Amino acid sequence: MTDMTLITTSTSLEGYRIVKQLGLVRGITVRSRSVIGNIAGGFMTIFGGRNTIYTELCEKAREEALQLMIQHGKEVGCNAIINMRYDANEVMSGLTEVLAYGTAVVVEKID
Numbered sequence: 001m002t003d004m005t006l007i008t009t010s011t012s013l014e015g016y017r018i019v020k021q022l023g024l025v026r027g028i029t030v031r032s033r034s035v036i037g038n039i040a041g042g043f044m045t046i047f048g049g050r051n052t053i054y055t056e057l058c059e060k061a062r063e064e065a066l067q068l069m070i071q072h073g074k075e076v077g078c079n080a081i082i083n084m085r086y087d088a089n090e091v092m093s094g095l096t097e098v099l100a101y102g103t104a105v106v107v108e109k110i111d
Helices: 035-047 051-077
Strands: 016-032 082-092 093-111
Touching: 016 051, 016 082, 051 082, 051 093
Parallel strands: none
Antiparallel strands: 016 093, 082 093
16 A cells, blocks of 8 residues: 555545554644734625635645644554544634544555
């Protein structure tokens, strides 16, 4: 298998057999927008529509959490992560925690 970690939101991975379960892996990041970003984002809410300022912040936070989860998975020796999910919580006003988590497994390709 390559160095790439396979990831799915399913509890199985089609074409692969799970040979070992290694447990929970996660990646967590806490993000906030700068004062200037908050002002710009606030102005965008006045006019309605897609708020690209906050969309970009959310996308970066999810990607960072995902990459941290993958790194954690590699540290425990997995080559796949199943049942992957995201969660987000407001830590305090303007400060959001984003969590990516799943079950680390070792899989073998089915011939």
